Amino acid sequence: MSLKLEDVKGLGKKIDNLKEAGIDTVEKLANAEVKDLSEIKGIGEASAQKFIDNAKELLGTKPEEEISEPKEAVKTEDEDEKKVKEDLRKLEEKKKLLEGKKVEDGDFVLVKITARTQKGKVFQVSSVEDAKLAGIYDEKKEQQGYYTPEFVIVGKAGFTNEGLTETIKEMDYFQKRSVRIPPTKAFGKRDPQKIERIGIAKFKKLNNGKNPELGQEFAKQTQQGQSQRGTVIRITQGKVVVDYNHPLAGQSIDYNLEIIDRIDNFTDKIDYFMTSKGIPKQNITDFKINYNEADNSIEFIIPKMFMFQNLMYFKFSLAMDLQTHMDIGDVKFIELYEKMPLPEVPSDSIMKKVEEFNKSKEDEESKEKEQVISQEK
Numbered sequence: 001m002s003l004k005l006e007d008v009k010g011l012g013k014k015i016d017n018l019k020e021a022g023i024d025t026v027e028k029l030a031n032a033e034v035k036d037l038s039e040i041k042g043i044g045e046a047s048a049q050k051f052i053d054n055a056k057e058l059l060g061t062k063p064e065e066e067i068s069e070p071k072e073a074v075k076t077e078d079e080d081e082k083k084v085k086e087d088l089r090k091l092e093e094k095k096k097l098l099e100g101k102k103v104e105d106g107d108f109v110l111v112k113i114t115a116r117t118q119k120g121k122v123f124q125v126s127s128v129e130d131a132k133l134a135g136i137y138d139e140k141k142e143q144q145g146y147y148t149p150e151f152v153i154v155g156k157a158g159f160t161n162e163g164l165t166e167t168i169k170e171m172d173y174f175q176k177r178s179v180r181i182p183p184t185k186a187f188g189k190r191d192p193q194k195i196e197r198i199g200i201a202k203f204k205k206l207n208n209g210k211n212p213e214l215g216q217e218f219a220k221q222t223q224q225g226q227s228q229r230g231t232v233i234r235i236t237q238g239k240v241v242v243d244y245n246h247p248l249a250g251q252s253i254d255y256n257l258e259i260i261d262r263i264d265n266f267t268d269k270i271d272y273f274m275t276s277k278g279i280p281k282q283n284i285t286d287f288k289i290n291y292n293e294a295d296n297s298i299e300f301i302i303p304k305m306f307m308f309q310n311l312m313y314f315k316f317s318l319a320m321d322l323q324t325h326m327d328i329g330d331v332k333f334i335e336l337y338e339k340m341p342l343p344e345v346p347s348d349s350i351m352k353k354v355e356e357f358n359k360s361k362e363d364e365e366s367k368e369k370e371q372v373i374s375q376e377k
Contacts, residue, residue, distance in 0.1 A: 005029065009054045010047075010282075012143045017042050030055035042305050044286030098173040098262055105155040108263035108272070111168060112149050114256040117248065126150065145281045149260060151272040153325055159276075161186050164255065176258045183250050190250035196230070196242050203240040212240045266291075266326075270298075273321050277314045296329040298322065307335050 003026045005015050021040045023029050029051060037048035103109060114134075115124035122134035126149045131137040141147065152159040155169050163181030171177060183189050203212050206220055212232050219229045230244035263269055271284050279287075288301040300318075302311070311333075319331035 003058060008051065008058055010050060010143060011054075012140070014040075014042055014047075014051070026055050026058055030059050044283055044303050044305055046285040047282055050282065094262075095174065100172055100174070102172050103154045103168065103259060103262075105169070107154040108269055109152050109154060109168070109173075109259050110149040110261040110263065111152050111160075112258040112260050113164075116254045118251050118254075123248075145275065148275075148281075151263075151276050156325065163253075164257075167255075167257065168259065171257065171259055173259050173262065176256070178254070178256050181253045181255060183252060186253045187246040187248040187251070190245050194230075194244040195233075196244065197239045198242060200235075200238050200240055218242050269326060270322070273318060273325075277318050277321075279314070296327075297332065298328050298330075299332040299334060301334045301336060307337075 005011060005018060005024065005026060008026060008029065011018070017040050018024070018029065018037075023032060023037075032048075032052055034045055034048045034052065037043055037051065038045045043051070112126040113124055114122060114126070114130055116122050122136055125131045125134055125136070125147060128137065128142055128147045131141075131147050138146075150160065152165075152168060155165070157165060159165070160168070161181065163179070163185030166185070167177070167179050167181075198206075200212065203218075204210065207218065212218075212235050214232055214235060216232050217229060218232055219227050222228050228244055230242040231247065232240055233243045234241035263272060267289075270289065271281075274284055274287070275281050283303075283305070286303040286305065288303075290299040290301075292298070315333050322328040322331055
């Protein structure tokens with residue numbers, strides 16, 4: 001059976017970018033250089049290394065350095081194994097330290113969550129295994145890092161709904177708890193004023209000329225210039241009924257919770273803030289982060305792959321979170337645009353060719369003179 005790029009783990013939509021760059025087989029990807037891959041749109045150095053490793057694993061080949069230097073490879077493998085064991089040991093020690101201990105206000109924690117509607121429909125999970133058990137697994141969501149524990153600061157609003165914020169505040173580490181959150185503290189009560197009836201002609205105008213479809217998402221600008229999102233719930237008598245309430249508004253929600261870790265490391269906290277703002281976990285290492293302890297400021301150098309995206313919300317909200325919850329001072333974002341080599345000016349190019357032609361003629365005349373002198377002798 002022949003292997004295709006689609007068989008390589010984690011490529012996702014990057015397959016099209018790779019093919020455009022001429023990397024259209026697993027073999028070409030496995031033999032590519034990290035530097036070359038990272039120049040392709042949407043691929044950072046960390047992702048490039050991961051793609052190459054996954055391609056090699058699929059082919060069952062070993063990196064060249066492993067073949068040429070087996071002793072060094074064994075040494076690296078031993079070091080990796082030691083690191084894994086050391087990390088596991090630290091995790092066990094941390095678990096023993098935290099187990100049974102009550103969380104405190106301001107703790108940075110990871111919470112494993114399974115959420116169900118009143119009818120028993122699971123709509124949120126924290127692991128791939130739970131997603132598969134619930135029958136809601138989606139490979140694209142896994143690649144986007146969707147199935148992960150929730151990052152929460154204990155007692156602080158804005159990370160979970162009000163009911164969960166209050167519940168987590170009363171829990172112990174590694175305690176499992178089931179709780180039903182009422183609508184008022186979950187996704188709110190259904191508000192009749194958030195249901196709008198729009199004439200079909202007006203709706204089509206707001207919907208890029210397209211007819212309404214039952215269940216479609218619809219967004220419009222409010223008078224305040226904000227975007228209001230809703231769902232088409234009914235089409236009747238020349239009217240389109242749009243509901244701007246949250247889809248789960250008016251429902252009590254059942255949650256299974258477990259606080260599985262406390263984040264103490266300074267760098268890890270920053271990483272979790274970044275992922276909570278939409279930066280994929282695998283791309284965190286593409287950002288260069290410099291913390292200046294002297295003035296308590298932090299600097300983010302934006303990687304090329306993100307420079308042409310609209311990062312206004314990301315930068316503003318990340319800065320606010322770091323300043324509010326980590327007491328950071330100034331937050332700086334740097335976008336580096338490297339100077340591109342200028343093309344030759346046409347006149348300079350012509351003069352260069354003229355000079356080259358004159359020189360070649362001089363060389364020819366010189367050779368001819370030498371031949372004449374040689375013949376005369």
